[in-house]
Amino acid sequence: MRPLNTKSKEDILALAIPLFARSGYSGVSMRSIAQKVGVTVAALYHHFPDKQTLYLAAMTQVFVDKDERLGEILSSSIEPKKRLAQFMTSFCEVVDKDNDFCMLIQREMMDGDESRLRLLATEVYHDLFQGVTNLCQELDPKQDPYLLAISIIGMVMYHFQTAPMRPYLAHSKEQHSDPQVIARHVTNFALQGLKTG
Amino acid sequence: MRPLNTKSKEDILALAIPLFARSGYSGVSMRSIAQKVGVTVAALYHHFPDKQTLYLAAMTQVFVDKDERLGEILSSSIEPKKRLAQFMTSFCEVVDKDNDFCMLIQREMMDGDESRLRLLATEVYHDLFQGVTNLCQELDPKQDPYLLAISIIGMVMYHFQTAPMRPYLAHSKEQHSDPQVIARHVTNFALQGLKTG
DNA sequence: GTCTATAGCCGGATAGAC
DNA sequence: GTCTATCCGGCTATAGAC
Numbered sequence: 001m002r003p004l005n006t007k008s009k010e011d012i013l014a015l016a017i018p019l020f021a022r023s024g025y026s027g028v029s030m031r032s033i034a035q036k037v038g039v040t041v042a043a044l045y046h047h048f049p050d051k052q053t054l055y056l057a058a059m060t061q062v063f064v065d066k067d068e069r070l071g072e073i074l075s076s077s078i079e080p081k082k083r084l085a086q087f088m089t090s091f092c093e094v095v096d097k098d099n100d101f102c103m104l105i106q107r108e109m110m111d112g113d114e115s116r117l118r119l120l121a122t123e124v125y126h127d128l129f130q131g132v133t134n135l136c137q138e139l140d141p142k143q144d145p146y147l148l149a150i151s152i153i154g155m156v157m158y159h160f161q162t163a164p165m166r167p168y169l170a171h172s173k174e175q176h177s178d179p180q181v182i183a184r185h186v187t188n189f190a191l192q193g194l195k196t197g
Numbered sequence: 198m199r200p201l202n203t204k205s206k207e208d209i210l211a212l213a214i215p216l217f218a219r220s221g222y223s224g225v226s227m228r229s230i231a232q233k234v235g236v237t238v239a240a241l242y243h244h245f246p247d248k249q250t251l252y253l254a255a256m257t258q259v260f261v262d263k264d265e266r267l268g269e270i271l272s273s274s275i276e277p278k279k280r281l282a283q284f285m286t287s288f289c290e291v292v293d294k295d296n297d298f299c300m301l302i303q304r305e306m307m308d309g310d311e312s313r314l315r316l317l318a319t320e321v322y323h324d325l326f327q328g329v330t331n332l333c334q335e336l337d338p339k340q341d342p343y344l345l346a347i348s349i350i351g352m353v354m355y356h357f358q359t360a361p362m363r364p365y366l367a368h369s370k371e372q373h374s375d376p377q378v379i380a381r382h383v384t385n386f387a388l389q390g391l392k393t394g
Numbered sequence: 395g396t397c398t399a400t401a402g403c404c405g406g407a408t409a410g411a412c
Numbered sequence: 413g414t415c416t417a418t419c420c421g422g423c424t425a426t427a428g429a430c
Contacts, residue, residue, distance in 0.1 A: 005395095006395055024223065029423065042399095042426080043396050043397080049425095109362050110304070111220075117365055122365070126367065129366060130367070142392070144373075146368055147379070150373075151382070152352075154351050154353075154355020154359070155351050158347055158351020159351065161306060164309070165322065168319070169322055169323070170326070173343070176344060176347075185348070190391060193386065195340075196278065196337060196388055202413095227405080228406090237415060238406085239415065239416085
């Protein structure tokens with residue numbers, strides 16, 4: 001058993017992740033992390049050589065953890081339409097519950113250098129895109145599955161990204177933030193579009 | 198005429214905007230702005246009482262400028278299907294050309310407090326959402342126009358948000374970043390969905 | 395593995411000369 | 413309207429005791 005008043009790397013990262021999610025790399029100081037963890041700054045530097053390394057370790061932990069769950073969602077081999085509906089429901093749930101994850105991939109997309117963008121691509125998007133493009137190819141082989149995958153994933157994520165702003169928008173209602181309502185809507189829209197044919 | 202070696206508020210903001218877009222509020226120092234403008238920090242404080250005020254002035258300028266263009270795109274009264282296609286083309290063009298704008302609304306959505314989110318809602322999203330919801334109601338009155346508007350706008354923006362990461366993703370091609378290709382794809386997808394009916 | 399103490403730099407902000 | 417010079421607090425990071 002680990003002593004109660006010492007902290008492992010994982011303890012530190014678990015507390016640092018929500019800070020980075022809410023304020024970004026430059027908005028979080030080693031002091032603020034140390035305070036949250038309940039140690040001094042010097043203790044953090046015992047575990048990590050510098051702030052960047054701590055940050056990268058935090059991103060890696062978040063992304064690798066999530067990768068597994070996102071892969072599972074799409075790996076079943078049931079009928080395509082049902083698989084799409086199930087994916088939408090599960091994906092909406094994951095994104096709704098883990099707001100930190102959502103914000104971090106957004107921040108990495110904007111702030112990441114080459115190596116961080118590569119981590120994001122391989123650890124977060126690879127399996128997700130693979131699954132969605134496969135699904136799209138089964139459902140509608142005539143459209144470009146790559147463009148479809150981006151559209152579908154983006155369509156879903158935007159509902160959660162815009163959530164903080166939407167209360168100040170006209171005609172916004174509580175139900176528009178309900179992951180189940182969103183999942184039903186995007187499934188329907190993806191399958192049928194605007195039904196103007 | 199203004200002397201050549203003095204700077205107006207607008208000059209300062211025009212140079213500060215790309216800095217804030219690329220690095221965020223806490224990633225940009227008054228020193229870095231001063232250097233880019235070619236004055237000392239003290240000169241900046243002659244024009245703005247503090248960093249926050251300068252930042253807010255920058256956001257307001259970006260957003261109010263853009264509001265007009267986005268409103269125009271949707272105000273025509275041609276046939277709905279054609280209006281959607283035209284909107285997609287124009288919207289993709291605007292988002293593609295003004296990357297700073299794109300990143301700033303993204304950052305504001307994540308970092309903004311209540312008053313900044315309200316600015317974002319009224320100055321950027323209000324006209325855009327109004328136009329798109331109207332259009333959706335004409336095209337398919339049976340679906341919730343609010344949810345449709347979020348899906349459609351998000352679907353488009355995600356293509357540009359993910360652009361920096363996509364080079365590291367499997368099967369990515371140059372053409373997937375072409376605004377005209379994206380516009381054609383999203384128009385088609387929005388109108389017909391996955392055509393599985 | 396954590397602490398205290400501190401180095402050294404960079405941040406926002408101001409005073410007062412020109 | 414811009415400058416030089418400066419204040420002071422917060423920042424990353426390190427040294428050395430326990």
